[in-house]
């Protein structure tokens with residue numbers, strides 16, 4: 111499989127052929143997106159494709175069926191070694207949390223104990239016989255006779271029980287585990303009463319596992335449904351009290367999935383069952399993924415994709431890399447979107463499922479490492495009260511005190527009343543923002559140093575925090591506002607396509623620019639979390655220089671995006687926006703690359719203890 | 732008809748018709764899914780002679796999910812919360828089987844009173860009391876049965892002076908402490924209720940009394 115995980119380049123065909131045939135809708139979305147990018151030609155090319163950048167990590171997106179194939183491989187392996195059928199192998203593996211080595215070791219040691227613990231066979235009332243040698247090779251065995259070992263144990267048990275219980279004479283021992291047995295159907299002499307629902311209708315359909323605990327099929331269906339839906343349980347035991355036999359997948363399937371061609375009796379119930387069966391299969395995949403440190407399930411709602419990222423599987427790796435990954439799907443519900451849908455839902459609706467492989471943050475928190483990001487989010491939660499005022503969308507003009515509302519993503523504000531131009535973030539005059547000496551992004555440490563008494567110290571520390579929080583929150587908000595604005599602009603451009611001679615491609619340049627602004631604001635946002643915890647010194651200064659350059663470039667591009675659009679100015683605007691987008695992209699690369707390299711080189715020093723790093727030697731805040 | 736309703740109605744009817752059992756299930760209001768169960772305290776236990784009531788809520792997916800039960804009557808028992816009546820019993824959780832019924836579950840609660848499981852406690856303080864001094868624990872359990880469950884009270888036993896009217900509640904006995912210990916610290920000027928609270932928390936009972944220094948108790952009282 112290719113290891114190229116560029117985000118916006120046209121070389122995104124990292125789904126192998128198998129996956130394409132498998133028909134995951136996501137891969138289709140990906141290729142459509144690629145076509146879209148191709149249409150732009152070389153406008154947005156920044157770096158040559160095909161290389162994993164220092165701030166990127168190698169990973170692989172897996173569909174649910176791809177994970178199921180991985181599971182099947184393990185199951186087949188165990189089938190081969192133990193000579194059991196796949197239903198049993200699957201129960202054994204799940205019981206041992208998919209740790210094959212441990213399972214093999216424990217099974218070799220005491221197969222009977224293992225089979226009982228996994229719910230494959232009932233505990234034997236007598237002491238077990240001496241273990242028979244286990245075949246380690248199974249090249250010639252066929253599925254029908256592979257279940258020899260465990261059935262030996264069960265058939266003995268069934269022989270013990272057969273004296274007292276009515277047992278279907280046709281059920282051969284070899285068919286156990288894989289096919290549920292209709293224990294009794296309309297045997298006229300005795301009346302079966304389901305011990306759960308007390309139904310005693312003649313001809314009641316009943317089912318039982320090898321323990322012969324029979325219940326009506328309606329009760330089984332309700333039980334499996336409740337276990338799967340209410341408890342998200344994948345290991346479903348027999349309903350009898352104290353019986354620990356687990357239902358093999360084939361048994362659950364037979365309950366939930368009607369035989370092909372069977373007449374539909376209750377359409378609503380069958381639909382419900384189909385959902386339960388799908389959910390059950392998802393639960394199995396989730397369990398497998400949860401047992402494997404190099405796999406992570408996509409956290410987006412109702413998405414069932416998985417990401418494999420062995421490079422970020424260990425805790426220590428998280429001090430040198432920020433493992434931002436994407437499951438390959440877009441939008442809500444993992445549904446692939448068509449081109450036109452994607453255009454109109456650039457916001458939440460059509461977004462890539464990006465998340466961090468190393469921590470629970472469900473977005474891209476580069477360039478800051480997981481440990482510091484976690485600290486920062488906790489700090490924000492704890493101090494949310496004090497920082498709440500920043501979230502408000504209105505501020506007062508520092509010159510005439512009239513109320514000003516922010517409605518775009520740009521931070522260059524002009525008071526409607528007095529025409530005063532100022533920066534939304536620091537409220538300082540905008541004219542100074544372009545000059546070299548002014549830095550909106552840097553916190554003036556002097557205030558903190560000069561503070562003498564405890565009260566002014568704590569005020570200084572709050573001010574320091576607010577400086578960073580303010581900018582952090584502002585970038586998030588600005589990104590959102592920019593997307594809102596884009597939705598309006600897009601509508602206008604669509605109209606222009608009809609009224610003027612512009613082509614579809616000519617009016618698409620805004621989309622890429624807005625996407626880039628959104629991406630860079632996310633980077634900027636997290637640079638403030640990083641800067642808050644960076645120890646004072648040269649390295650921090652360099653970091654903040656890069657941060658400032660990116661911030662200025664992004665603000666410039668934001669401003670361009672808010673300029674009025676008329677059909678006649680489109681060609682010039684397109685050129686300007688395209689140039690600026692390329693520049694912004696470059697600045698973003700620099701911030702991400704330099705920060706990532708710094709982690710690999712161990713260049714960054716913190717002013718607090720960050721998980722996985724050495725304690726700071728000199729605490730300089 | 733709804734399978735859950737059919738099953739619950741049958742369970743209630745079966746229980747009513749079973750004259751030999753001493754388990755009762757009654758409706759609380761019009762809903763068959765919120766019930767009250769009751770049973771006598773088992774003989775030969777500190778709960779003997781008491782009448783114990785249990786709040787029963789039948790969940791939506793009953794009997795495939797376990798019934799919810801908690802004691803209405805206050806019970807002094809390691810596996811029952813002395814404050815809320817919540818019960819720690821495996822069959823009410825993962826060991827539930829749809830084959831179990833309201834009646835069989837109430838019988839299990841009854842037998843839980845016979846055989847406490849202090850290693851899997853619901854009420855840690857009560858469990859500590861049970862493990863440090865079983866006889867002192869039993870005295871308290873008998874007292875609780877008397878005042879909360881209408882039990883007969885302590886059998887004449889080493890002249891314990893709680894022969895007063897049962898409704899005059901002795902806070903010291905409820906907490907399972909010795910009158911003398913409470914008096915000892917109350918005489919230092921601490922409020923009685925606080926002394927009871929601290930001694931109960933420190934499990935100042937039986938063999939533990941020798942292990943806990945007076946300073947330690949005072950330290951806690953000063954907090």
Ligand SMILES: [Zn+2]
Pocket residue numbers: 304305306307308309325326327328329330
């Ligand atoms: Zn049934």
Ligand SMILES: [Zn+2]
Pocket residue numbers: 319321322323348349350353354355
């Ligand atoms: Zn069974």
Ligand SMILES: [Zn+2]
Pocket residue numbers: 408409410413414415437438439444463
């Ligand atoms: Zn996803």
Ligand SMILES: [Zn+2]
Pocket residue numbers: 433466467468469470471475479480483
């Ligand atoms: Zn992370």
Ligand SMILES: [Zn+2]
Pocket residue numbers: 507508509510511512525526527528529530
């Ligand atoms: Zn103004």
Ligand SMILES: [Zn+2]
Pocket residue numbers: 533534535536537538543550
């Ligand atoms: Zn500013």
